[in-house]
Amino acid sequence: MRLRDLAHSRTGDKGNISNISVIVYRKEDYARLESILTPERIRQHFAGITHGEVLRFELPQLGAFNFVLYEALGGGVTRSLALDAHGKTLSSHLLDLELPF
Amino acid sequence: MSTSKTSIRIGCGAGYSGDRVDAAVELATYGKLDYLVFECLAERTIALAQQRRALDPEQGYDPLLEERIRACLPICARQGTKIITNMGAANPLAALAKVKAIINELGLKDLKLVAITGDEVTGLITGDQILIESQQGVSLIQDRIIAANAYLGIQPILTALAAGADVILTGRVADPALFLAPVVHAFGWPLDDYRLLGQGTVLGHLLECAGQVTGGYYADPGYKDVTGLESLGFPLAEVQADGSFEISKVEGSGGEVSIGTCTEQLLYEIHDPTRYYTPDVIADFSQVVLTQTGKDRVTARGGGGIAPTGMLKVSIGYREGFLGEGQISYGGQNAVARGKLAIEILQKRLTRSGIPASDMRFDLIGLNALYGEAASGHEPGEVRVRATVRTNRRETAIQIGREVEALYTNGPAGGGGAYSAVKEIVAIQSVLMSADRIKPELHVEKT
Numbered sequence: 055m056r057l058r059d060l061a062h063s064r065t066g067d068k069g070n071i072s073n074i075s076v077i078v079y080r081k082e083d084y085a086r087l088e089s090i091l092t093p094e095r096i097r098q099h100f101a102g103i104t105h106g107e108v109l110r111f112e113l114p115q116l117g118a119f120n121f122v123l124y125e126a127l128g129g130g131v132t133r134s135l136a137l138d139a140h141g142k143t144l145s146s147h148l149l150d151l152e153l154p155f
Numbered sequence: 156m157s158t159s160k161t162s163i164r165i166g167c168g169a170g171y172s173g174d175r176v177d178a179a180v181e182l183a184t185y186g187k188l189d190y191l192v193f194e195c196l197a198e199r200t201i202a203l204a205q206q207r208r209a210l211d212p213e214q215g216y217d218p219l220l221e222e223r224i225r226a227c228l229p230i231c232a233r234q235g236t237k238i239i240t241n242m243g244a245a246n247p248l249a250a251l252a253k254v255k256a257i258i259n260e261l262g263l264k265d266l267k268l269v270a271i272t273g274d275e276v277t278g279l280i281t282g283d284q285i286l287i288e289s290q291q292g293v294s295l296i297q298d299r300i301i302a303a304n305a306y307l308g309i310q311p312i313l314t315a316l317a318a319g320a321d322v323i324l325t326g327r328v329a330d331p332a333l334f335l336a337p338v339v340h341a342f343g344w345p346l347d348d349y350r351l352l353g354q355g356t357v358l359g360h361l362l363e364c365a366g367q368v369t370g371g372y373y374a375d376p377g378y379k380d381v382t383g384l385e386s387l388g389f390p391l392a393e394v395q396a397d398g399s400f401e402i403s404k405v406e407g408s409g410g411e412v413s414i415g416t417c418t419e420q421l422l423y424e425i426h427d428p429t430r431y432y433t434p435d436v437i438a439d440f441s442q443v444v445l446t447q448t449g450k451d452r453v454t455a456r457g458g459g460g461i462a463p464t465g466m467l468k469v470s471i472g473y474r475e476g477f478l479g480e481g482q483i484s485y486g487g488q489n490a491v492a493r494g495k496l497a498i499e500i501l502q503k504r505l506t507r508s509g510i511p512a513s514d515m516r517f518d519l520i521g522l523n524a525l526y527g528e529a530a531s532g533h534e535p536g537e538v539r540v541r542a543t544v545r546t547n548r549r550e551t552a553i554q555i556g557r558e559v560e561a562l563y564t565n566g567p568a569g570g571g572g573a574y575s576a577v578k579e580i581v582a583i584q585s586v587l588m589s590a591d592r593i594k595p596e597l598h599v600e601k602t
Contacts, residue, residue, distance in 0.1 A: 062379055062415060064372065066424030069288045069583075075422035077415065102528035111428050115444055116418050122426045130288060132199060132582040133475060135516035135543040137524040147526050 055153045060087065063145035072104070072126040072141045074148050078117040087119070088112070090153060096121050099151050103144070121148075160189075163341045165334055165358075166391035168227065169193040169240075170365030172200055172217055176226050178366065178389040178408075183230040185405045186391045190337040191231055193223060193240035194330050194363045201327055202472020202581045204245035205302040215246030216253065216324075224257050228322070232263050239312065239333050243324040245302065247272050250324045251600055258602045266322065266602045269315040273595035274327040276469055276588065277303045286471075286584040293586065299473040301581065305588060306468045308434030311595035312336035318599065327470070329433045331359025342396045352436035353460025354398035357443055360431070361402060361420050361455065365389045368402060368420040369451075370410030383409020399456045401448060412451040421445075421455075434467055434590065436460040466587040475582035479544045479552025481559025482520070483566075483573040486537040493567035494519045494538040500566055501542050501558055510551060515544045539572075545580065552577040 057063075057076070060083045066073045076091060078084050093108040100108075106124030113120065127141045128134030166188045168179030172195040183191055195217045208215025217223075220242045231238055243250040251270035258266055280303045282294030289295075304327035313336055315323045325333075335355040338344070344351045361368050366387045374381040388408025394400040402412050421440060425431060431438040439459040446454045485493040498517045506512060518524035520539035540562075544555045556575020563570055 058375075058378065062373075062375065062419065064419040064423055066422075068424060068426070071426070073422070073424065073426055075419060077418045077422075079415075103526060109426075111426075111441075113422075113428060113441060113443075115442070116421070118418055118422060120422050120425060120428055130582070132580065133545070135478070135545055137518060137520060137541060143525045 055155060056149065057151040057153060058149035060153070061149070063149050065142050065145040067127060067131055067140045067142070070125055070127045070130040072123045072144055074121045074123065074145050076119045076121065076148065081117045084114060084117050091119060093121070096123070096148070099148065100126065100144070160341055162393050162395050163189045163338065164391055164393050165190045165192060165337060165362065167192050167194065167362040167365045167389055169195050169223070170363065170367060171195060171197055172219065174365055176219065176222055178387060179223060180226050180230070181405055181408060182389045182391060183227045183236060188234070188236045188391060189341070190237050190239060191227065192333045192362070193238070193242055194333055194365070196241045196244060196327060198470060198583050199472065199581055201245050201304050201470070202301045202583065205472065206581070208245045213249050216244045216250035217242035220250055220253060221257065224254050225261070228258070229261060229263065232266060232321070237316070237320065237337070238322045239337060240323070241325045241328055241333060243270055243326045245275070245326065247324045247326050248598060251598060254322060254324065255600050255602060264602060267318070267320050268322045268324070268600040268602070269318065269320040270598040271307070271311045271315065271323065271325040271328075271595055272598065273311070273593060274304045274307050274325070275302060276305050276593060279303070279588065279592060280471060280586070284586045286586060288584045293471070296471070296473045296584070299475070301472040301474060303469050303471040305593045306434055306470070307593070307595055308332050309336040309339055311597060313340055315597055316340040318597070329435070330363040331356045331433055332435060334359035334362055335435065338394050346435070347462070349436050349460040349462055351398045353438040354456070354458035356431065356433055356436055356438035356460065357421070357440060357455055357458035358392055358394060358400050360440070361417060362390055362392060364420060364423065366410065367423065368416055369404045369412055370416055373416050373419060379415065381411055385409060398458070399454060401452055401454045403452045412453050414445050414447055414453060417445050417453045417455065432464065432468075434463060436463055465590050467590045467593060469586050469588045470583050471585065472581050472583055475580040476545060476547040477549050477552035478578045478580050479546065479555040481542045481556040481573065481575040482539055483559050483562050483570045484537060484539045485567065485570055487569070490536065490538050491519065491522060491534060493569065494522070494540050496567045497540045497562050497570065498542070500562065504558055505544070505555065508554070510544060510546070514546060515542065517542050549577065
């Protein structure tokens with residue numbers, strides 16, 4: 055099973071920092087994702103893309119996590135040579151994450 | 156607006172400079188709005204507008220200002236809907252003159268227009284200030300600065316509303332302030348009630364990207380199906396005096412307003428949800444509760460906040476050389492191998508001509524352009540080579556496109572659809588500046 059089966063996601067950008075929300079479809083899936091979607095696991099998943107710290111913020115009443123990825127946008131939206139300089143498509147990559155169940 | 160109203164209705168008619176005008180017209184016509192807000196300034200937009208102004212002093216406002224005002228103002232004037240917009244961009248005074256001319260031409264009467272200036276603080280930028288993003292001194296970019304603009308708060312908009320403005324044209328203001336100001340004005344909220352200002356900031360944040368809260372940027376067929384995206388409706392909110400509000404859209408328009416769309420938008424471009432910095436409040440989104448109250452109706456409550464820092468963010472736009480780009484496609488079996496060979500040829504030729512490898516990037520669109528090494532590694536039926544360079548020399552930017560085009564007759568078999576482009580790079584970094592150094596000014600016109 056992939057994260058896409060349990061949750062949806064949107065990416066935002068500020069400078070060289072990307073934030074990616076993960077929002078569960080069903081609240082009962084929140085707790086088990088909380089133990090899997092650690093900042094370290096997210097950093098691994100974005101290896102080669104994010105070069106800095108990854109922070110996680112929890113909003114359980116919304117069934118949501120907010121991940122903040124530092125140094126993730128090729129030096130910043132206005133300097134990046136990337137096709138998707140804003141990193142808008144990163145949410146779709148996060149949803150491809152394989153879950154252990 | 157009279158302070159005796161128990162609720163007000165605010166709509167968002169644009170979430171970015173190029174947004175759809177048809178949806179704004181629909182919202183103005185059927186939204187029964189007290190206020191219609193157009194949010195049209197992304198990070199770089201104002202620096203680009205400043206460059207247009209440098210070429211022509213009558214320009215520098217939003218390119219769609221005239222189209223939007225012509226389409227929406229007659230409807231708004233008839234219904235008593237007030238317009239608040241940052242379409243003044245780099246030249247709110249020229250926008251004011253333009254709107255006045257349109258109004259006179261259309262024969263609309265008794266309208267008060269206010270332009271707000273003072274956000275441009277290029278003259279207050281000094282070399283010893285520290286850039287937040289790079290932690291370097293401003294002196295490093297000082298000779299390349301195009302303009303510096305401070306994010307203003309609600310205060311000048313409140314003054315304009317108190318003066319009875321029907322149309323308010325600003326330059327750079329914090330996006331949520333465009334929505335928070337009319338709510339504070341309508342209900343007479345104290346400017347130090349940070350819980351209310353925080354809740355009002357939740358409102359502004361949810362509305363400011365227009366279609367992104369009504370089902371735009373949301374559909375994922377089979378997972379999140381959204382109908383009617385071809386006539387996506389723009390959002391409106393009915394706001395109560397206690398700050399609670401209900402997001403909806405014009406009945407019969409496309410898209411959806413759901414817990415899902417609102418949650419995605421609530422967290423859009425947010426870092427620590429307990430600290431969303433604005434000029435008026437450090438808003439706390441972490442306790443927000445969303446409730447689906449009907450089809451395409453979601454209420455939000457629970458936003459909070461604490462006192463702002465007293466420092467305003469100032470975005471500095473500066474020239475950062477040129478970006479050159481070339482693309483060419485390969486298809487069919489072995490397309491990836493031919494694409495990789497093309498990149499190898501480009502790398503060798505461009506390195507030989509003296510371009511540092513760190514200034515170039517090569518992708519195979521369809522294989523690794525979005526996620527690089529992290530990509531899944533499947534074999535696509537077609538790929539598109541993309542070569543880019545960042546350079547201070549326009550000739551180098553042009554050269555990379557020529558090298559890609561040369562792959563037609565000098566590269567791997569079956570290359571097609573070559574394309575090249577050169578853009579001047581306008582980069583953005585920011586500094587913080589004490590709010591009391593920045594003096595907004597109002598300019599009033601009547602018709």
